[in-house]
Amino acid sequence: MLLFPPEVPRRFLIDPAAYRREPLDRNAIVVRPVGPEQYAELGRLVADIYVNEGYALRSQRGWLEDVAMRATQGQIFVALDRNRILGSAMLAKPPSPLAELSGPGEGDVRLVTVARFARGQGVGAKLMAAVIDAARADGLKALVLWTQASMESAQRLYERLGFVRHPVLDRATNVRTFLGYRLELD
Ligand SMILES: CC(C)(COP(=O)(O)OP(=O)(O)OC[C@H]1O[C@@H](n2cnc3c(N)ncnc32)[C@H](O)[C@@H]1OP(=O)(O)O)[C@@H](O)C(=O)NCCC(=O)NCCS
Secondary structure, three states, X not given: OOOOOOOOOHHHHHOHHHXXXXXXXXXXXXXXXXXXXXXXXXXXXXXHHHHHOOOOOHHHXXXXXXXXXXXXXXXXXXXEEOOEEEEEEEXXXXXXXXXXXXXXXXXXXXXXXXXXXXXOOOHHHHHHHHHHHHHHHOOOOEEEEEEEOOOHHHHHHHHHOOOEEOHHHOEEOOOOEEEEEEEEOO
């Protein structure tokens, strides 16, 4: 039985501690490509955030956990604090099936995720910088992405980095509104 509609943050109701922020040692934060030894932990983090915060359905949990599969379809970066995973972001380019929004010469930014305890300390910005650097190194001319209307912190992050709204990509379902954003890399 579905106890709460998908967009209600169930985890807040179950475990308020999950929302507590923990100060990070900025000098210890590194961003690097994900390694196979991190697939399971990262999969749990991404799935927990997307499902528990209401950005995805519980039926999508298996796909969200499957980092091994996604690693074959693009570049996945993780932010680490010593040996702990703080967050992740992915770059996918055509012909990857995960490059759903990209045209030729473009890349999709996917699944930008930071653990709640680590938010508000620049981890998301560091992950996005890694994705943008990788896209430039790959010769891509633009990055495109979807963000959900409820992801307000993400929208501010993208706009700070120069992404602009790209309404031609917008899409709505009966439970979610997806907003398109685009960053020119020239
Ligand atoms: C969106 C998300 C990835 C941002 O991650 P983050 O690590 O918190 O991002 P940053 O720390 O770079 O920026 C977030 C906020 O912290 C602030 N911040 C960054 N560094 C800071 C610092 N040193 N001191 C104080 N505040 C700081 C930023 O100004 C920003 O504030 P704002 O939200 O009011 O605009 C994270 O909130 C998340 O995982 N959300 C759920 C999933 C999601 O929405 N994903 C987006 C998919 S499209």
